[in-house]
Amino acid sequence: ILGGRDAPRRPYMASLQLNGQHLCGGFLIADEWVLSAAHCLEDAGNGTFAVLLGARSLSLPEPHKRLYGVRQLVAHPGSHRDTNHDDLLLVQLEEAASLNPDVQKLAFQRQGRDVPEGTLCEVAGWGITRNTGKRPDVLQYVELGVIGRAKCNQRIHHDGEVTEKMMCADSKKKDSCKGDSGGPFVCNGVAEAVVSTGSRVCGNWKKPGIYTRTAPYAGWIDSVLANATS
Numbered sequence: 001i002l003g004g005r006d007a008p009r010r011p012y013m014a015s016l017q018l019n020g021q022h023l024c025g026g027f028l029i030a031d032e033w034v035l036s037a038a039h040c041l042e043d044a045g046n047g048t049f050a051v052l053l054g055a056r057s058l059s060l061p062e063p064h065k066r067l068y069g070v071r072q073l074v075a076h077p078g079s080h081r082d083t084n085h086d087d088l089l090l091v092q093l094e095e096a097a098s099l100n101p102d103v104q105k106l107a108f109q110r111q112g113r114d115v116p117e118g119t120l121c122e123v124a125g126w127g128i129t130r131n132t133g134k135r136p137d138v139l140q141y142v143e144l145g146v147i148g149r150a151k152c153n154q155r156i157h158h159d160g161e162v163t164e165k166m167m168c169a170d171s172k173k174k175d176s177c178k179g180d181s182g183g184p185f186v187c188n189g190v191a192e193a194v195v196s197t198g199s200r201v202c203g204n205w206k207k208p209g210i211y212t213r214t215a216p217y218a219g220w221i222d223s224v225l226a227n228a229t230s
């Protein structure tokens with residue numbers, strides 16, 4: 001997160017870790033399921049994934065911090081390493097998360113209407129806080145204004161790349177960045193979208209952040225959760 005600050009408790013936040021190191025954000029949507037971004041699998045090789053819940057600090061001991069093994073990873077079938085389409089990943093935990101004040105589920109938007117331009121939303125994550133690559137220990141968050149799709153698709157911005165299954169937010173100074181992928185874009189207490197890598201540029205007003213809307217994918221999410229075994 002660029003231009004943010006230490007976050008207050010965000011009990012739905014997950015750190016998707018690869019070989020013991022933070023890789024991407026995510027959030028708890030069901031007792032044993034975390035929603036994240038498919039691009040987070042692209043550099044995985046045959047490493048070991050795990051999900052950290054109940055954390056604010058990645059390093060310090062905290063009352064409800066707990067690392068969960070991963071039972072399965074389900075990338076959206078339409079996701080590709082070289083596009084932003086369908087950039088969603090469902091992560092099944094080895095066991096149901098134990099819920100407590102620091103570990104809670106977050107509802108995601110299921111209704112298809114766009115969030116109005118200018119709405120102030122929030123994004124949190126342990127992604128880099130400077131383009132030099134500085135990584136935070138404590139969860140960061142920032143408030144970002146929604147940018148309308150028509151404006152976001154102008155040539156100077158994303159030049160027609162933003163589909164109706166995506167949305168955009170301000171990126172002038174404050175922005176999501178590397179390592180924030182998969183985290184929730186929260187408006188009025190509901191996850192409206194998931195951080196997508198987008199143009200891999202951070203903090204440049206010409207390249208608004210691109211976020212994968214959840215509503216178009218509610219059916220896919222429900223079907224994966226319904227067909228999985230525990």
Ligand SMILES: CC(C)CC(=O)Nc1cccc(-c2cccc(CN)c2)c1
Pocket residue numbers: 023024039040041042043171175176177178179180181195196197198199200201202203208209210
């Ligand atoms: C998905 C990982 C395995 C690789 C990765 O994260 N790359 C990468 C590199 C530079 C910027 C970004 C990035 C992320 C989220 C939002 C934005 C822009 N708002 C950029 C992402």
